[in-house]
Amino acid sequence: ARPVVAIVGRPNVGKSTIFNRLIGDRLAIVEDKPGVTRDRIYGNAEWNGKQFSVIDTGGIEIDGEDMILKSIRIQAELAIEEADVIVFMCDAKAGLTQSDEEVAQILFRSGKPVLLAINKVDNMKRAEDIYEFYSLGFGDPIGISGSHGTGIGDLLDEVVDAL
Numbered sequence: 410a411r412p413v414v415a416i417v418g419r420p421n422v423g424k425s426t427i428f429n430r431l432i433g434d435r436l437a438i439v440e441d442k443p444g445v446t447r448d449r450i451y452g453n454a455e456w457n458g459k460q461f462s463v464i465d466t467g468g469i470e471i472d473g474e475d476m477i478l479k480s481i482r483i484q485a486e487l488a489i490e491e492a493d494v495i496v497f498m499c500d501a502k503a504g505l506t507q508s509d510e511e512v513a514q515i516l517f518r519s520g521k522p523v524l525l526a527i528n529k530v531d532n533m534k535r536a537e538d539i540y541e542f543y544s545l546g547f548g549d550p551i552g553i554s555g556s557h558g559t560g561i562g563d564l565l566d567e568v569v570d571a572l
């Protein structure tokens with residue numbers, strides 16, 4: 410089977426935008442398992458000759474303000490279960506938030522390789538905004554922009570190295 414890369418992060422950081430860039434038109438058949446799995450989106454991707462599956466965990470969003478944290482936890486736990494490599498995504502425009510720290514705590518316990526991608530680094534002025542994310546403890550943050558496509562090649566180099 411193909412190795413699995415899961416994109417995890419709180420809502421609105423750009424997970425689906427990046428997912429769509431990674432898979433292009435290679436959307437896989439969505440697996441129809443009962444329960445929460447139903448909403449996950451799987452796709453196939455390839456980089457440097459390596460093929461892998463990608464999961465956009467943000468498909469598992471539960472309605473209602475008070476459910477956001479619960480849904481983030483469920484997503485992170487499902488990703489940990491299934492993924493060989495986790496891309497933990499945060500948002501440079503919003504900065505570091507409490508929800509990011511919640512996700513970080515769950516991912517820490519996973520023992521799976523985690524790459525920290527900071528999205529919405531749309532211009533050079535924003536490049537320095539990634540440094541506060543060092544405090545999450547997942548090493549060097551990788552600045553990317555889903556809008557412009559910048560940094561995604563660097564992220565994919567690290568993803569396939571970790572597979």
Ligand code: GDP
Pocket residue numbers: 418419420421422423424425426427467528529530531553554555556557
């Ligand atoms: P998700 O909830 O994590 O899946 O996030 P989405 O992919 O739905 O994106 C949330 C919002 O952020 C949308 O309005 C996107 O257009 C926007 N967005 C995504 N990537 C970028 C980016 O690189 N820069 C900026 N400025 N906005 C982005």
Ligand code: MG
Pocket residue numbers: 424425426467468
């Ligand atoms: Mg989404």
